[in-house]
Amino acid sequence: MNYKITLIPGDGTGPEIAESTKKVLDATGVKIDWEIVEAGIDAAEKYGTPLPENVLESIRKNKIAIKGPITTPIGSGFRSINVLLRKELDLYACLRPCKSYIGVKSKYANIDLVIVRENTEDLYAGVEFPAESSESKKIIELSAGKIRNGSAISIKPISRFATERIVKFAFQYARKNKRKKVTAVTKANIMKFTDGLFLETAREVAKNYSDIEYEERLVDNMCMQLVQKPELYDVLVLPNLYGDIISDLCAGLIGGLGIAPGANIGKDIALFEPVHGSAPKYKGLNKVNPTAMILSGVLMLDYLGEKNAAKKLEKAVANVIAEKKVVTYDLGGAAKTSEMADEIIRKLKM
Numbered sequence: 295m296n297y298k299i300t301l302i303p304g305d306g307t308g309p310e311i312a313e314s315t316k317k318v319l320d321a322t323g324v325k326i327d328w329e330i331v332e333a334g335i336d337a338a339e340k341y342g343t344p345l346p347e348n349v350l351e352s353i354r355k356n357k358i359a360i361k362g363p364i365t366t367p368i369g370s371g372f373r374s375i376n377v378l379l380r381k382e383l384d385l386y387a388c389l390r391p392c393k394s395y396i397g398v399k400s401k402y403a404n405i406d407l408v409i410v411r412e413n414t415e416d417l418y419a420g421v422e423f424p425a426e427s428s429e430s431k432k433i434i435e436l437s438a439g440k441i442r443n444g445s446a447i448s449i450k451p452i453s454r455f456a457t458e459r460i461v462k463f464a465f466q467y468a469r470k471n472k473r474k475k476v477t478a479v480t481k482a483n484i485m486k487f488t489d490g491l492f493l494e495t496a497r498e499v500a501k502n503y504s505d506i507e508y509e510e511r512l513v514d515n516m517c518m519q520l521v522q523k524p525e526l527y528d529v530l531v532l533p534n535l536y537g538d539i540i541s542d543l544c545a546g547l548i549g550g551l552g553i554a555p556g557a558n559i560g561k562d563i564a565l566f567e568p569v570h571g572s573a574p575k576y577k578g579l580n581k582v583n584p585t586a587m588i589l590s591g592v593l594m595l596d597y598l599g600e601k602n603a604a605k606k607l608e609k610a611v612a613n614v615i616a617e618k619k620v621v622t623y624d625l626g627g628a629a630k631t632s633e634m635a636d637e638i639i640r641k642l643k644m
């Protein structure tokens with residue numbers, strides 16, 4: 295049976311790495327019927343909206359999608375399509391494995407961490423009020439002098455429901471993947487109600503997984519610990535904002551964004567995408583590293599139960615990186631995006 299999978303190339307350098315990823319995934323022998331749909335800046339110019347309706351329709355129908363990065367205009371313009379997709383499809387778990395590969399220049403070796411980030415609430419809920427709006431004035435009044443007049447306000451919602459399911463996801467992932475420890479990361483000493491609820495809920499969930507060690511860290515301390523002793527950590531579970539920041543920190547530990555894959559997973563829909571953005575300055579140059587999106591494809595194959603193909607593809611990627619002959623600029627080579635993908639295919643077929 296062929297899998298029907300939605301492919302969103304994205305914008306900026308997205309289409310280049312998406313094309314390479316599609317080619318590589320086809321070369322694994324797993325039969326995929328691709329449904330290609332457009333979202334992002336180019337779609338906005340063509341269709342008048344950065345997220346045409348057929349994108350969500352296609353993902354809802356196929357239940358599996360892989361996407362290239364999509365630019366988010368800073369300050370004004372449309373809101374993040376990436377955040378919108380995760381919210382609309384209730385892809386509540388953002389999974390970001392960070393693993394060292396031989397051949398990637400980094401200050402660290404043997405990193406093997408997994409970030410599980412809550413994807414639907416926190417300061418990313420999109421509940422914001424501009425300065426001087428009637429809503430922000432009301433909240434300023436409610437704050438009884440704690441918020442300065444004229445402030446713009448973003449709301450940080452954290453619920454027991456969303457925390458329970460993300461922490462369960464982290465523990466179940468740990469169990470399924472033979473991981474030993476889950477660390478909950480918050481700033482509960484300062485945000486006693488929001489992060490406090492996250493922590494309290496995490497503790498309750500942890501009681502049901504006595505086979506897996508559970509511990510807690512404050513996010514500032516976590517940053518320092520990850521830089522000094524990353525080997526002490528295994529699976530980290532975090533609210534949305536800290537998860538976003540710590541993911542990039544961990545991508546830095548393994549040598550950069552070019553090799554960091556990701557997945558957004560909901561109850562029955564999953565969307566796979568690299569951690570990095572659209573790197574617009576390199577658009578059209580066939581220059582950036584396709585590995586992060588290809589490794590997102592490995593996560594997708596694994597999710598589909600195509601364990602063999604996933605393993606073989608990861609090995610092919612690891613071999614190409616270790617040889618350092620046909621790799622992109624960020625890995626110290628001069629290969630084009632498409633040439634690195636072709637080399638991965640050559641290794642797959644060996």
Ligand code: NAD
Nearest residue numbers: 363364365366367376551552569570571572573582583624
């Ligand atoms: P970015 O990840 O696009 O690029 C930062 C730098 O990292 C690049 O200039 C480049 O030097 C390097 N880099 C990134 N991807 C690379 C790759 N595949 N190979 C080699 N080097 C790579 O981050 P940014 O410049 O902050 O963001 C650009 C746009 O992407 C923004 O609009 C941002 O909102 C968006 N973004 C989208 C997603 C997503 O689609 N999920 C994620 C992050 C950022």
